[in-house]
Amino acid sequence: MDEFSPRILPLLWRRSIPARKAVGRPPRLTVDAVVSAAVRIADAEGLEAASMARVAAELSVATMSLYTYVPSRPELVDLMVDEVLWTRGLAGGGGFRERVLRYAERTFAMYRAHPWLAEVSRVRPPVGPGTLAETEYVLAAVATLGLPVRRLNPAATAITAWVTAAARAEAESTLLRRDTGLSTDQWWAQRGELWEDWFDVGAHPTMTRIWNAGAFDRGADEQAQDAYEYGLGLLLDGIERSASVEGDDRVP
Structure with missing residues (x-):
């Protein structure tokens, strides 16, 4: 079932949201870095290769930590698509x-x-x-x-x-x-x-x-x-x- 998740909108429009003042230790990654890594993998090896585990390995982090930035693979694909559309x-x-x-x-x-x-x-x-x-x-x-x-x-x-x-x-x-x-x-x-x-x-x-x-x-x-x-x-x-x-x- 293709259900809408409200989690995706803040991620898609993340550059339109004023940056929050960091509290405590700054995050190791950004959503931009995750999306960029996924796009690089897909460009070189195909969309299927850009799994959460593969992207995590590319960024040298544990797979579970990736979900802190992008909640799921379908949402990652949405972010990848919109990113390359934007780069035109x-x-x-x-x-x-x-x-x-x-x-x-x-x-x-x-x-x-x-x-x-x-x-x-x-x-x-x-x-x-x-x-x-x-x-x-x-x-x-x-x-x-x-x-x-x-x-x-x-x-x-x-x-x-x-x-x-x-x-x-x-x-x-x-x-x-x-x-x-x-x-x-x-x-x-x-x-x-x-x-x-x-x-x-x-x-x-x-x-x-x-x-x-x-x-x-x-x-x-x-x-x-x-x-x-x-x-x-x-x-x-x-x-x-x-x-x-x-x-x-x-x-x-």
């Missing part, structure tokens, strides 16, 4: 497309640096500064177009979903390559027998036609990038066109 540093002005492309570039860079993010569901994200900074940034980008207020969140959500899905898919490919030693192109090459012995040309006429035209000649990663850029361009064109049709209703 989403800020800066410019027009609608400039802002969206900045968001996309930094999101892809984030997933490339932290591919384990692809193993964490973003459906119910940690409600921390990193998550809300993303929401604010994309909403602000869309708001420059003068869309009706009721359209702002759907448009921003569509952009976030498209960019994040593509970045996650690339990170998932990285994880699979790490785990199997095979690139996606090598994986497909191992299945060459499918096309020679099992593929029914008559049942797949459209696939056959574009195959013969060379549409599948590029590698899997290149095709994925082509599809992402094509779809993003159409999405942004559509949002801009909608703004021109529905009039100016800018958020004050």
Whole structure:
């Protein structure tokens, strides 16, 4: 059961809380140090490796002492996710497309640096500064177009979903390559027998036609990038066109 724990909010928003004056001996660690160690481990070895015991060993402390700073592993993962979301540093002005492309570039860079993010569901994200900074940034980008207020969140959500899905898919490919030693192109090459012995040309006429035209000649990663850029361009064109049709209703 996915129950909300009120313990997570002070941890997520710890930098917004005024520091308390230390009484007695200062703590050996900080929440920041615990989260940073967990992220380093996950970057190098995968999310599963970043257990409480492994993080404690990395910090040269007893496992039980780690729970003084972070109450559980699920809460540690939430803190890790929000931390890397925050490190994108989403800020800066410019027009609608400039802002969206900045968001996309930094999101892809984030997933490339932290591919384990692809193993964490973003459906119910940690409600921390990193998550809300993303929401604010994309909403602000869309708001420059003068869309009706009721359209702002759907448009921003569509952009976030498209960019994040593509970045996650690339990170998932990285994880699979790490785990199997095979690139996606090598994986497909191992299945060459499918096309020679099992593929029914008559049942797949459209696939056959574009195959013969060379549409599948590029590698899997290149095709994925082509599809992402094509779809993003159409999405942004559509949002801009909608703004021109529905009039100016800018958020004050």
